[in-house]
Amino acid sequence: MKQEMIIVLDFGGQYNQLIARRVRECHVYCEVHPYTLELDKIREMEPKGIIFTGGPNSVYLEESPHIDPDIFNMNIPILGICYGSQLIAYTLGGQVATAPVSEYGKTQVSVDQSSILFNNVEATTDCWMSHTDYIAKAPEGFCVTAHTPVCPVAAMECPERKLYATQFHPEVMHTVEGIKMLRGFIYDVCGCQGNWKMDSFASQAIQSLREKIGTGKVLCALSGGVDSSVAAVLLSKAVGKQLTCVFVDHGLLRKNEGDEVEAVFGPNGPYELNFIRVNAQDRFYAKLARVEEPEEKRKIIGAEFIHVFEEEAKKIGAVDFLVQGTIYPDVIESGLGKSAVIKSHHNVGGLPDCVEFKEIVEPLRLLFKDEVRKVGLELGIPEHLVFRQPFPGPGLGIRIVGEVTAEKVRIVQEADFIYRDEIGKAGIDMELGQYFAALTNMRSVGVMGDFRTYDYAVVLRSVETSDFMTAEAAQIPWEVLQRVMNRIVNEVKGVNRVFYDLTSKPPGTIEFE
Numbered sequence: 118m119k120q121e122m123i124i125v126l127d128f129g130g131q132y133n134q135l136i137a138r139r140v141r142e143c144h145v146y147c148e149v150h151p152y153t154l155e156l157d158k159i160r161e162m163e164p165k166g167i168i169f170t171g172g173p174n175s176v177y178l179e180e181s182p183h184i185d186p187d188i189f190n191m192n193i194p195i196l197g198i199c200y201g202s203q204l205i206a207y208t209l210g211g212q213v214a215t216a217p218v219s220e221y222g223k224t225q226v227s228v229d230q231s232s233i234l235f236n237n238v239e240a241t242t243d244c245w246m247s248h249t250d251y252i253a254k255a256p257e258g259f260c261v262t263a264h265t266p267v268c269p270v271a272a273m274e275c276p277e278r279k280l281y282a283t284q285f286h287p288e289v290m291h292t293v294e295g296i297k298m299l300r301g302f303i304y305d306v307c308g309c310q311g312n313w314k315m316d317s318f319a320s321q322a323i324q325s326l327r328e329k330i331g332t333g334k335v336l337c338a339l340s341g342g343v344d345s346s347v348a349a350v351l352l353s354k355a356v357g358k359q360l361t362c363v364f365v366d367h368g369l370l371r372k373n374e375g376d377e378v379e380a381v382f383g384p385n386g387p388y389e390l391n392f393i394r395v396n397a398q399d400r401f402y403a404k405l406a407r408v409e410e411p412e413e414k415r416k417i418i419g420a421e422f423i424h425v426f427e428e429e430a431k432k433i434g435a436v437d438f439l440v441q442g443t444i445y446p447d448v449i450e451s452g453l454g455k456s457a458v459i460k461s462h463h464n465v466g467g468l469p470d471c472v473e474f475k476e477i478v479e480p481l482r483l484l485f486k487d488e489v490r491k492v493g494l495e496l497g498i499p500e501h502l503v504f505r506q507p508f509p510g511p512g513l514g515i516r517i518v519g520e521v522t523a524e525k526v527r528i529v530q531e532a533d534f535i536y537r538d539e540i541g542k543a544g545i546d547m548e549l550g551q552y553f554a555a556l557t558n559m560r561s562v563g564v565m566g567d568f569r570t571y572d573y574a575v576v577l578r579s580v581e582t583s584d585f586m587t588a589e590a591a592q593i594p595w596e597v598l599q600r601v602m603n604r605i606v607n608e609v610k611g612v613n614r615v616f617y618d619l620t621s622k623p624p625g626t627i628e629f630e
């Protein structure tokens with residue numbers, strides 16, 4: 118049986134992947150394509166429905182994205198959202214104009230409950246609006262099914278032609294009944310059955326990777342983080358030993374992490390692939406000697422990582438494909454590229470320049486982090502890898518304030534291990550956005566037994582955050598903090614004080630560097 122699919126046509130809005138994600142949450146496979154996708158291609162794909170996204174333009178301007186009007190004669194249901202709704206109106210002879218009053222944010226919308234989109238929805242419902250243009254007049258054959266005091270056509274439809282349009286965004290969570298509306302479109306208009314699950318993503322991705330790669334050679338930089346791990350397992354299942362994973366241990370990983378990664382991906386692990394672990398600790402420590410400035414440390418670690426990887430890649434020789442564990446938020450962030458550089462993030466961005474290859478493969482490009490985790494679980498990757506805390510590429514190098522030495526790495530590894538252990542035992546690990554120990558550059562006097570000590574202070578950080586752009590210090594129970602403090606000062610040689618960082622972001626950052 119052919120896989121049910123909805124196609125999202127992208128007109129440049131911010132929520133395009135979110136729409137796809139919502140459709141997938143309704144158990145229907147969904148892909149995002151540029152609005153220029155040819156009608157013949159669409160026919161070949163046999164989608165059950167098409168969704169036009171929002172976008173920043175005005176449909177009545179010539180340079181704005183338009184659509185071949187034949188798309189409306191293909192007998193495929195279409196839902197237009199925001200710009201997409203205006204595009205339907207404009208293309209089919211309605212009127213779109215600058216609204217006398219723009220609407221932004223949560224807005225009360227009155228809906229016609231006899232519409233298939235709204236039959237389970239309250240007569241007046243909160244929806245998310247974001248528009249300066251509006252549909253002034255619906256095209257002939259359409260009826261208006263929602264309005265606000267200032268927006269005469271907040272939704273319209275032509276059920277005979279299976280064309281639907283909403284000025285507001287049903288995909289965002291602020292549209293409180295949005296998912297019901299999307300379900301109405303997906304199930305009742307498009308007639309989907311909803312038999313797609315995340316494991317279908319995995320099997321489909323494996324199948325298409327196999328077709329794409331054929332007998333080619335594939336190289337992957339494995340960090341042990343969830344994204345690169347899931348990408349590597351997909352590739353291993355698709356092409357087995359044609360894949361080589363290079364894992365650079367820069368000596369700045371958490372305690373036991375290098376061995377844990379090796380246990381999963383190495384020769385004794387469950388996956389078929391070539392695994393190369395490079396123990397490059399000494400090289401990194403040598404480069405970092407006497408360097409204190411955090412940004413300089415980041416650059417050194419990033420550059421050295423690329424050198425090490427390049428050397429390994431040269432030994433392997435020319436490869437056909439380079440794998441990257443890029444996920445959707447990375448795509449948006451790199452696309453914006455306008456914000457000021459607060460920290461130079463280390464990721465595999467520099468690798469393509471140092472390796473000879475024909476093409477990049479990014480099997481997770483369309484997924485959000487929690488979707489990547491679901492795929493990881495489906496693929497049988499151990500939970501401790503799938504639910505791993507976010508960990509910066511430069512690793513503990515940026516959780517040690519001041520110069521990095523092997524001794525300081527040992528201290529922060531031990532302290533962090535105890536902290537994570539106690540948080541896990543207290544059962545609060547899933548409630549926290551991120552938590553870790555860092556090492557300050559401060560030494561102070563203490564007393565242990567009858568002796569004076571002059572040792573380092575460890576800082577414990579723990580934040581609640583949903584997007585990692587802003588964060589609040591988490592309120593860890595006092596007794597848990599006390600247990601952690603006790604264990605650290607007793608078990609970690611070289612530490613005589615433990616602090617808890619209360620700073621939010623902003624003005625702080627999540628990492629402590």
Ligand code: XMP
Binds near residue numbers: 460507508509551
């Ligand atoms: P900050 O410290 O900027 O961190 O508030 C926000 C989130 O990003 C992570 N982080 C990084 N992740 N490479 C990464 O892949 C990096 O260089 C890097 N620096 C910070 C940090 O752990 C937090 O989750």
